[in-house]
Amino acid sequence: MAARLDAGGIVDELTLDDGQVVSVRFDRCLAGWQASFELSHPEADDLAVVHRLVASSLPAAKAAIPAAVSYLCGTPLDVPLYD
Numbered sequence: 001m002a003a004r005l006d007a008g009g010i011v012d013e014l015t016l017d018d019g020q021v022v023s024v025r026f027d028r029c030l031a032g033w034q035a036s037f038e039l040s041h042p043e044a045d046d047l048a049v050v051h052r053l054v055a056s057s058l059p060a061a062k063a064a065i066p067a068a069v070s071y072l073c074g075t076p077l078d079v080p081l082y083d
Contacts, residue, residue, distance in 0.1 A: 006025070008027065009025050009026060009027040010025070010026040010027075010058075011023065011024070011025050011026075012024055012026065012062075014062070014065055014066070016066050016069060016070075017066065020069070022037050022039070022065065022069055023037065023038070024036070024037045024062075024065055025037070026058060026061055026062070029054060031054045031056070032054060032055055032056040032057060032060075032061070033054070033055050033056070033057060033058045033060070033061040034052055034053070034054050034061070035052065035053050035054075035055070035061040035062070035064065035065060036050065036051065036052040036053075037050075037051055037065065037068075037069070038050045038051075039051070039069065039072055039073065049072055051068060051072060053065075053068055
């Protein structure tokens with residue numbers, strides 16, 4: 001799916017390394033760019049985690065999504081959270 005504009009935001013689908021596809025909405029905010037996405041388990045689709053993060057730029061927000069999803073899913077991160 002190509003990115004599309006929706007009510008002033010950008011909606012995009014990102015495919016993670018494990019093949020999981022996450023729909024993400026990017027919006028401008030006072031601090032830069034806000035990215036929001038929802039995660040649910042295939043066996044418990046009536047329960048979801050909705051997460052928002054803020055980054056200084058759109059590329060930084062897009063780059064932060066895989067680490068945030070990995071963290072929320074409880075899988076190990078490939079890189080340290082802090083340098």
